[in-house]
Amino acid sequence: MAAARTLRIGLIPGDGIGREVIPAGRRILEALPASLGLKFSFVDLEAGWQTFQNTGAALPEKTVDTLKAECDGALFGAVSSPTTPTKGYSSPIVALRKRLDLYANVRPVKSVAPTPAFPDPIDLVIVRENTEDLYVKEEKTYDTPNGKVAEAIKRISERASFRIAKMAGEIAVRRQNVRNTTGDAVGKQAMVTITHKSNVLSQTDGLFRQAARAALEAPQFKNAGVKIDEQIVDSMVYKLFREPSTYDVVVAPNLYGDILSDGAAALVGSLGLVPSANVGDGFAIGEPCHGSAPDIQGKGIANPIATLRSVALMLEFLEQEEAAALIYKAVDGNLAEGKLLSPDMGGKATTDQVTEDVIRRL
Amino acid sequence: MAAARTLRIGLIPGDGIGREVIPAGRRILEALPASLGLKFSFVDLEAGWQTFQNTGAALPEKTVDTLKAECDGALFGAVSSPTTPTKGYSSPIVALRKRLDLYANVRPVKSVAPTPAFPDPIDLVIVRENTEDLYVKEEKTYDTPNGKVAEAIKRISERASFRIAKMAGEIAVRRQNVRNTTGDAVGKQAMVTITHKSNVLSQTDGLFRQAARAALEAPQFKNAGVKIDEQIVDSMVYKLFREPSTYDVVVAPNLYGDILSDGAAALVGSLGLVPSANVGDGFAIGEPCHGSAPDIQGKGIANPIATLRSVALMLEFLEQEEAAALIYKAVDGNLAEGKLLSPDMGGKATTDQVTEDVIRRL
Ligand SMILES: CC(C)[C@H](C(=O)O)[C@@H](O)C(=O)O
Numbered sequence: 001m002a003a004a005r006t007l008r009i010g011l012i013p014g015d016g017i018g019r020e021v022i023p024a025g026r027r028i029l030e031a032l033p034a035s036l037g038l039k040f041s042f043v044d045l046e047a048g049w050q051t052f053q054n055t056g057a058a059l060p061e062k063t064v065d066t067l068k069a070e071c072d073g074a075l076f077g078a079v080s081s082p083t084t085p086t087k088g089y090s091s092p093i094v095a096l097r098k099r100l101d102l103y104a105n106v107r108p109v110k111s112v113a114p115t116p117a118f119p120d121p122i123d124l125v126i127v128r129e130n131t132e133d134l135y136v137k138e139e140k141t142y143d144t145p146n147g148k149v150a151e152a153i154k155r156i157s158e159r160a161s162f163r164i165a166k167m168a169g170e171i172a173v174r175r176q177n178v179r180n181t182t183g184d185a186v187g188k189q190a191m192v193t194i195t196h197k198s199n200v201l202s203q204t205d206g207l208f209r210q211a212a213r214a215a216l217e218a219p220q221f222k223n224a225g226v227k228i229d230e231q232i233v234d235s236m237v238y239k240l241f242r243e244p245s246t247y248d249v250v251v252a253p254n255l256y257g258d259i260l261s262d263g264a265a266a267l268v269g270s271l272g273l274v275p276s277a278n279v280g281d282g283f284a285i286g287e288p289c290h291g292s293a294p295d296i297q298g299k300g301i302a303n304p305i306a307t308l309r310s311v312a313l314m315l316e317f318l319e320q321e322e323a324a325a326l327i328y329k330a331v332d333g334n335l336a337e338g339k340l341l342s343p344d345m346g347g348k349a350t351t352d353q354v355t356e357d358v359i360r361r362l
Numbered sequence: 363m364a365a366a367r368t369l370r371i372g373l374i375p376g377d378g379i380g381r382e383v384i385p386a387g388r389r390i391l392e393a394l395p396a397s398l399g400l401k402f403s404f405v406d407l408e409a410g411w412q413t414f415q416n417t418g419a420a421l422p423e424k425t426v427d428t429l430k431a432e433c434d435g436a437l438f439g440a441v442s443s444p445t446t447p448t449k450g451y452s453s454p455i456v457a458l459r460k461r462l463d464l465y466a467n468v469r470p471v472k473s474v475a476p477t478p479a480f481p482d483p484i485d486l487v488i489v490r491e492n493t494e495d496l497y498v499k500e501e502k503t504y505d506t507p508n509g510k511v512a513e514a515i516k517r518i519s520e521r522a523s524f525r526i527a528k529m530a531g532e533i534a535v536r537r538q539n540v541r542n543t544t545g546d547a548v549g550k551q552a553m554v555t556i557t558h559k560s561n562v563l564s565q566t567d568g569l570f571r572q573a574a575r576a577a578l579e580a581p582q583f584k585n586a587g588v589k590i591d592e593q594i595v596d597s598m599v600y601k602l603f604r605e606p607s608t609y610d611v612v613v614a615p616n617l618y619g620d621i622l623s624d625g626a627a628a629l630v631g632s633l634g635l636v637p638s639a640n641v642g643d644g645f646a647i648g649e650p651c652h653g654s655a656p657d658i659q660g661k662g663i664a665n666p667i668a669t670l671r672s673v674a675l676m677l678e679f680l681e682q683e684e685a686a687a688l689i690y691k692a693v694d695g696n697l698a699e700g701k702l703l704s705p706d707m708g709g710k711a712t713t714d715q716v717t718e719d720v721i722r723r724l
């Protein structure tokens with residue numbers, strides 16, 4: 001059993017339905033059985049478009065400082081973007097990933113039930129590099145006789161590519177262990193698929209590919225039987241939709257990972273199901289993959305599942321696997337029964353009703 | 363009727379199954395009815411990995427010169443890439459697009475029949491910018507105390523963004539005219555969806571978005587009722603898989619267009635169905651979207667449909683709409699009957715049998 005301790009969790013609801021799902025995340029943490037020997041304390045923190053409009057900063061220093069000084073982990077909801085470029089505004093979650101060196105964005109995607117299009121279970125995880133690539137946001141614009149030209153830097157480092165592939169390998173091993181323990185899908189090949197576009201970007205994506213291979217060729221992965229696979233990013237999107245059940249762990253540079261994880265989410269029915277964790281050394285922020293969804297904001301019908309799973313994912317990376325497993329199982333129970341589902345899943349349940357149903361199953 | 367003339371077509375089979383499908387493209391051009399008043403002459407040209415191994419150049423100057431000096435259009439098969447980075451080798455199709463300023467890559471994607479996953483017809487076209495973005499391939503690598511770092515330039519110009527969006531608008535109008543003429547899907551909203559990631563890349567993708575909007579706000583499009591829509595690229599991939607039938611024309615910078623078109627191809631069952639044309643002012647190269655497929659090379663079972671449709675697409679951009687329409691109809695007839703299909707479509711027919719069946723239907 002994990003060591004008993006109190007974990008301090010920063011709650012950053014952000015905008016829109018972020019403000020409706022993050023409270024659900026808090027509720028499930030508070031509802032975990034006492035037998036786990038885990039306690040939680042919470043601190044409310046601000047970030048987002050509303051915060052920017054109120055304070056002039058989308059990510060106040062106080063939020064960063066409090067996370068660094070006091071917290072073990074955090075939950076981040078979603079933020080709205082301005083509809084036109086706004087001076088001084090830039091995405092707080094992108095900034096947070098860099099400021100806290102949360103170098104991995106881990107996004108597990110799992111199907112609820114077989115469908116005609118996908119009769120075989122989908123159970124894969126996208127491991128997205130979270131600090132560099134085009135997300136360094138080094139851009140410039142200049143005038144030419146033919147009009148404006150803008151340039152952005154795509155930066156790929158050997159170090160970041162190596163460490164993200166290493167994490168992907170570790171996740172593949174851990175998933176294999178879970179399969180062997182639970183008896184679920186035993187025999188599924190542990191595999192890491194390296195995604196890149198080195199046929200065009202021979203230096204940047206070539207470096208990603210090479211560093212990722214080097215990381216995955218380490219004895220710890222070879223001995224565990226982790227297969228190294230590769231896909232060019234366009235072909236990866238194609239295969240993800242043609243044969244998703246053949247994939248296990250997919251590792252990708254930041255931007256491809258962003259695109260692939262939305263694509264994978266589409267396969268399992270709703271972005272409202274897909275969690276993520278932004279992970280660094282000893283720190284994790286759980287973040288549902290969906291956006292702030294202004295169209296349904298305030299209606300109390302946002303799907304809390306992505307957030308509840310993000311809570312579990314955060315706990316996994318804080319080495320509280322037992323607590324994580326309880327939440328996953330409760331969520332799977334709610335989905336398998338299929339009686340209390342939110343509207344994005346074809347149901348009628350509210351955020352609160354879904355959350356309460358999951359809590360009942362803990 | 364289009365003016366009677368002889369069109370000279372360069373044939374660049376490339377590698378692998380490129381050598382099997384390009385002859386099918388030639389056959390269908392030769393089989394077009396004489397009543398069209400069209401003649402064709404052909405010139406065989408080399409490019410690709412095999413050519414690189416034989417001559418040291420993946421795209422010999424002679425190929426470029428002949429296309430420029432003699433040809434009205436061309437057909438390009440597919441090329442293999444070396445499995446490890448090879449000094450001096452770089453993709454000949456990427457080079458050709460730039461050398462001939464074929465600034466648009468047009469990729470129509472159309473479903474064959476309703477499926478449980480997609481009951482509504484899918485009929486969309488990806489219009490991909492074809493000359494810039496990360497495909498400028500300006501890369502450098504340097505050493506740091508923490509290992510190698512590589513950088514690539516993503517370059518977006520106002521001029522290229524404007525002209526690709528203008529072409530997307532023109533295609534939307536043309537498609538609407540075809541719907542009104544054929545009576546097919548009349549009432550489908552003519553729409554261009556601008557894809558970008560300006561929430562992160564405010565300058566580069568911001569410029570693409572802004573220039574594309576400016577192009578599409580022109581009276582010629584407004585008066586024709588072309589709606590301007592926008593999607594962030596990750597959300598675009600999600601929506602493409604959730605509600606593909608709602609899209610009409612999707613315009614995107616080079617790399618997103620590359621990824622989106624493979625994604626769209628997955629929706630309709632096989633890359634073997636999806637054509638493309640690389641289009642510049644007065645010149646077009648038809649190119650099937652699939653690769654060189656070394657796994658089935660030499661077996662005579664490659665699906666020629668993507669190439670036959672690419673022939674039609676090339677003809678459209680050479681203003682031979684009547685000939686193009688005949689080929690599209692013949693292909694649709696073959697697919698609708700579903701008796702002579704290649705193995706990627708679940709059938710048993712060879713490349714030749716499919717080609718002959720389509721020719722019979724001209
Ligand atoms: C909102 C946006 C900046 C963000 C990203 O691109 O990383 C989002 O798409 C995500 O995937 O978390």
Ligand SMILES: CC(C)[C@H](C(=O)O)[C@@H](O)C(=O)O
Pocket residue numbers: 199200234453455456620
């Ligand atoms: C082979 C490769 C260079 C090419 C590209 O990225 O453009 C291909 O994927 C395509 O879509 O034509």
